[in-house]
Structures are given as structure tokens and as C-alpha cells.
Amino acid sequence: MSETRWLSDDEQRMWRRYRDMNQLLELAMDRQLQRDASMSQSDYSVLVSLSEAESGGLRARDLGAALGWDRSRVSHQVRRMEGRGLVAKNECPDDGRGTIVSLTEAGAQAIASVAPKHVEKVRELFIDVLSEDEVRILTDIYERVVARIDEVDGITLPG
């Protein structure tokens, strides 16, 4: 193996700050959801995905693909949310295979109530700290990294 190209001090610092920011932002967003809606980020992600689906429902496998989760994580999460009345499961009408996960009325109300506060928190902690130029620069960088990961490792997100 060729000699390791270790990170320079500046690169190391950027990488650490990136990870610090991720960790702190996760924690802050978790707390907001817990405080305002007794909800986890996993709950929130499922509700957002379902509320953006055209019919308010998705096949379990498509929900998993959208969230990057494996089947057992989807099944576990959906079972818990079903128990709390936020989602419902039905057999897929098209072909009898698989399960459709849908928003219930309570799930729709929950996401409608918490989403504005969640967005406010994203804005307060992250977006408001950025200039318009920086928003563009970040988008551009993130798109390049996403493309790079696809190119090098063949890993992509659906949609």
C-alpha cells in the first residue's frame, strides 16, 4: 500500500468540526422533537416521508429505501408507531405482496403540528448563521461529495 496521505492540520480541523456539528445538531433536533412532540427523529422521518407520498402511504420497502433503513428497522419502527396510533398498516392492494404504511389522522395532525417548530429550529441553529452565498457554496459542495460517493463506492440514495 502506498504511503498514507494523512490530513493536514486544517483538513483535520474541518473534519472534526464537521463531525462535532453533526453530533450537536442531531442532539438539538432530537431535543426539539422530544420536547415539542414526544417524538424521535425516526418518528419524524417516517411521518415526513408518508406525508410527502401522493396517497399518504408507501410500501414498507419504499419507505425503507427512502430512509436508507433495512427491513427490520422499518418493521420495528412502524410497529411502534402503529401502537401509538400514528400510522396504519394495510396489505398492498395492487399485487397482494408487501405492506402499505399510511398516515393516520393522528399522524397527520402530529406532523402538521411539529413540522413548523422543527423547521424553525433548523433555521435558528443552522440556516440563519449562513449568508445566501454560503447556502449556495454548501449545496454545491454537498452535491459534489454525494456524486463522489456514488462514483467511488457506488452508494446512492433513492429518489
Place this chain on the structure above:
Amino acid sequence: MSETRWLSDDEQRMWRRYRDMNQLLELAMDRQLQRDASMSQSDYSVLVSLSEAESGGLRARDLGAALGWDRSRVSHQVRRMEGRGLVAKNECPDDGRGTIVSLTEAGAQAIASVAPKHVEKVRELFIDVLSEDEVRILTDIYERVVARIDEVDGITLPG
């Protein structure tokens, strides 16, 4: 509550790309560690923290603080790594309270062997995509967001 300041299209796009990139980078780094060392990112983080500690060991509580993990996660993770011979637990010599977690010889070898490949992967997927200017811009943005989260929500990382 005042009217929600929803995100603009540009802001929304940046926020989604940021989350996409995080998810893909996590996945890619996971795969690298699994492939090259049959190791999880949690294993890797523990080994890095211990190898950076002056004596090659840390109190369990300090390890948890460094990683942002609660006591039960630290204890679970350390137990599994002890079972694989990567770390050892000893009573704290100073005051008889708490447990010191230390690198074993095998743990030190494991981290020495995988770290260069892990760093190469960070470089390949993220750092190499950036100009020097962009590294500086990102560091600056991340530091502002970290400061903001402390200011608004009082959430900080140790160290």
C-alpha cells in the same frame, strides 16, 4: 406563535443535501471499517479516543463524555469490545470510583492498522473534493453553527 419562517427552495435544497451527504458518508465509512477491519464506527470511535488519551486509557465516564454517549451505551459497547480483546477494564487507581477503559495490545494494533485506510477514505470521498478555500469556509461555518447551538440551546461537546 408567530408565522413560521419556512425554508426557501435554496435553503431546503441545501438542508436536504446536507442530510443526504451525512447519510451516504456514514454508510461509506461504515463499509470501509467493516471491510478492512470488521469494525463498526462505534468501535473505531472508542479506539481513537483511547489511543489519543495520554495513558492509553480513560475513565468510562470521560470516554462517554468525549463521544457524547450515555452510560448504558458506553457500558454496552465496552463490554462487547472487551469480549473481542480490543479493550480492558480496570478499577480506577486514583479514588477507587469508576472504571478505567484501556487499549489492549490487540486494540492498539487494530487501530494502527485501520486508521490509515479510514483517513484515506475520508480524503477520497470528502477532502479531495474540496479546494483549500472551501476547507477554510467549511471550518468557519461549522464553528459558527457549533457556537450557535451552544448559545441558543446550551448544548456543547467536551474538550
